[in-house]
Amino acid sequence: MTAQTAGVHRSRKWVYIPLTMMALFYLLPMFVMLNTGFKSFEEVSLATMWELPSSLSLDNFTAAWEILSPNVWNSLKIVIPAATISSVLGSINGYVLSKWKFPGANIVFPVLLFGMFIPYQSILIPLVDVMSRIGLAGSIWGLILVHVIYGIPITTLIFRNYYAAVPDSLIEAATVDGAGIWQVYWRVLLPLSIPAFVVVYIWQFTSAWNDFLFAVLLTSTQNWPVTVALNNMAGSQIIAWNVQMAGSFLAAIPTLLIYIFLGRYFLRGMMTGALKE
Amino acid sequence: MTASVVAETEILASAKSPKRKRFRMENWWGVIWVLPSLLAVMLFVYGFIIWTARVSVSAWKGLTPDYTYVGAENFVNLASDRRFHIDITNTIIFTIVFVLGCLLIGLGLALLLDKGIRAEGFYRSLFLFPMAISFIVTGVVWRWLMNPAQGDRLSGLNLLFHNLGLDFLINRWYATPTWGIAAVAIAAVWQMSGYTMALYLAGLRAVPEALREAARVDGASEFQVYRRVVMPLLWPVTLSAVIILGHSSLKVFDLIIAMVGKQVALDVPAIYMWTTTFDGFFFGRGAAIGMVLLVSVAVLVIPYLWYSLRQDSEG
Numbered sequence: 001m002t003a004q005t006a007g008v009h010r011s012r013k014w015v016y017i018p019l020t021m022m023a024l025f026y027l028l029p030m031f032v033m034l035n036t037g038f039k040s041f042e043e044v045s046l047a048t049m050w051e052l053p054s055s056l057s058l059d060n061f062t063a064a065w066e067i068l069s070p071n072v073w074n075s076l077k078i079v080i081p082a083a084t085i086s087s088v089l090g091s092i093n094g095y096v097l098s099k100w101k102f103p104g105a106n107i108v109f110p111v112l113l114f115g116m117f118i119p120y121q122s123i124l125i126p127l128v129d130v131m132s133r134i135g136l137a138g139s140i141w142g143l144i145l146v147h148v149i150y151g152i153p154i155t156t157l158i159f160r161n162y163y164a165a166v167p168d169s170l171i172e173a174a175t176v177d178g179a180g181i182w183q184v185y186w187r188v189l190l191p192l193s194i195p196a197f198v199v200v201y202i203w204q205f206t207s208a209w210n211d212f213l214f215a216v217l218l219t220s221t222q223n224w225p226v227t228v229a230l231n232n233m234a235g236s237q238i239i240a241w242n243v244q245m246a247g248s249f250l251a252a253i254p255t256l257l258i259y260i261f262l263g264r265y266f267l268r269g270m271m272t273g274a275l276k277e
Numbered sequence: 278m279t280a281s282v283v284a285e286t287e288i289l290a291s292a293k294s295p296k297r298k299r300f301r302m303e304n305w306w307g308v309i310w311v312l313p314s315l316l317a318v319m320l321f322v323y324g325f326i327i328w329t330a331r332v333s334v335s336a337w338k339g340l341t342p343d344y345t346y347v348g349a350e351n352f353v354n355l356a357s358d359r360r361f362h363i364d365i366t367n368t369i370i371f372t373i374v375f376v377l378g379c380l381l382i383g384l385g386l387a388l389l390l391d392k393g394i395r396a397e398g399f400y401r402s403l404f405l406f407p408m409a410i411s412f413i414v415t416g417v418v419w420r421w422l423m424n425p426a427q428g429d430r431l432s433g434l435n436l437l438f439h440n441l442g443l444d445f446l447i448n449r450w451y452a453t454p455t456w457g458i459a460a461v462a463i464a465a466v467w468q469m470s471g472y473t474m475a476l477y478l479a480g481l482r483a484v485p486e487a488l489r490e491a492a493r494v495d496g497a498s499e500f501q502v503y504r505r506v507v508m509p510l511l512w513p514v515t516l517s518a519v520i521i522l523g524h525s526s527l528k529v530f531d532l533i534i535a536m537v538g539k540q541v542a543l544d545v546p547a548i549y550m551w552t553t554t555f556d557g558f559f560f561g562r563g564a565a566i567g568m569v570l571l572v573s574v575a576v577l578v579i580p581y582l583w584y585s586l587r588q589d590s591e592g
Contacts, residue, residue, distance in 0.1 A: 046433075119527065125567070210413075211411075
């Protein structure tokens with residue numbers, strides 16, 4: 001503690017110079033998105049990109065919203081069920097793999113985990129084939145299923161690490177009282193799991209919201225989530241760059257809000273993803 | 278009579294070691310609980326990988342599946358494919374710029390933040406927020422920031438450099454021949470360096486203050502403390518960061534698509550796989566690229582997984 005305080009006293013003011021410069025670098029794209037977004041159509045021009053708007057206008061946001069709103073809605077319809085189902089499955093798997101180790105559980109776990117790292121290009125061809133055979137290609141349900149399945153490794157990992165910290169004696173006490181595997185989960189583990197559910201839910205929400213590869217492969221035009229629609233908007237020659245900027249910001253809002261309010265949990269998910277705690 | 282004795286001894290045994298009892302019968306319930314997930318992963322990950330491997334040694338091109346066995350033909354063709362050579366060069370350049378950029382910036386920021394400064398939480402959140410944003414959003418914004426137009430059509434960063442009197446920095450970004458992909462890597466560094474910072478910061482916080490203090494008492498300068506005490510302890514963090522960043526640079530797809538579209542000059546294996554398979558219907562070749570990617574990622578990740586999990590069970 002004393003060493004810590006001494007450190008503060010010793011700290012030099014120069015530290016803030018590189019930190020602030022880096023802060024500007026990180027904020028630059030944000031600034032451009034908002035600065036352009038709030039300009040009126042007349043004022044927008046690439047040559048005056050760095051000048052502040054003379055008055056605030058919502059022209060660009062309105063125009064972008066008109067194009068993207070159905071896709072924002074699609075994204076929500078995909079992401080909310082996907083994150084919910086993923087969390088439930090992850091919790092169950094994590095519970096069994098940490099507390100009811102069956103023979104071979106130590107092999108099952110790394111086998112599951114590897115699924116988190118594979119390049120999806122190595123499964124796309126069979127995926128499209130199977131999805132169209134079971135009639136889910138193009139639909140929102142197909143994409144939900146895919147997010148749930150490929151989310152199993154990370155959600156299992158987060159819950160397993162979380163439950164590993166729950167003392168075994170707690171489980172044993174419950175089993176001595178006659179509780180079975182299901183009752184132990186329902187009465188002992190689940191009430192303790194809220195923080196892990198938050199971590200997993202926002203992790204899955206963010207990665208499904210930000211997904212592009214699966215979405216562009218598996219959804220038909222009217223079911224496109226916002227990432228695919230935004231990319232399409234950016235690739236077209238008709239839609240002005242200022243509207244693209246406003247659209248980018250709109251597409252980023254939900255995950256940014258999560259980050260602003262629940263950043264701590266978001267970071268925890270990220271660290272587990274690197275197999276670090 | 279005998280039956281009740283058996284029952285009684287069983288009850289006694291289970292009372293003595295509830296653990297063993299639990300490991301006998303109830304654990305099969307556990308298997309049933311995880312079975313749906315396990316089967317799904319076995320099919321959608323491992324089954325599909327085997328399926329792709331099968332396609333990669335087939336003659337399949339066009340819309341109708343054709344599983345005629347052609348051996349390594351698709352792989353041999355890739356080896357002499359000009360476009361695939363561009364892909365590999367681009368991946369190497371991207372990986373070097375991206376991994377080094379993230380490591381240097383991440384470590385630098387972590388060291389600065391570790392100095393016990395006031396608004397640490399604020400800066401940390403600021404450096405990390407790009408992680409929450411999709412690569413598509415990042416790509417669209419950076420595409421305009423790195424607009425390569427020159428002369429009086431100058432815009433984005435080039436215009437900013439001009440306004441600041443830093444004209445020597447003006448360049449053609451992703452339109453630069455050969456090195457264009459490095460511009461995309463800069464956008465990726467913007468997105469992922471905060472994450473590297475978080476990894477390093479966690480590593481720095483795990484270095485006991487007593488260890489640094491001991492070195493100072495022994496007369497080490499602050500620089501020596503970092504070089505001799507702190508940095509060696511950060512090696513495991515660097516290793517994790519290199520694996521995580523390196524494997525994601527092999528997979529990069531969304532960011533390039535959003536930033537520059539599908540251009541041969543800025544092509545990578547992940548995009549080549551996509552276009553040749555789903556735009557060109559060369560399924561055999563696409564599967565072969567998928568397998569090459571998988572093997573490259575596996576070479577990086579499997580030792581890491583093994584190492585991390587072994588440490589996990591020891592700790």
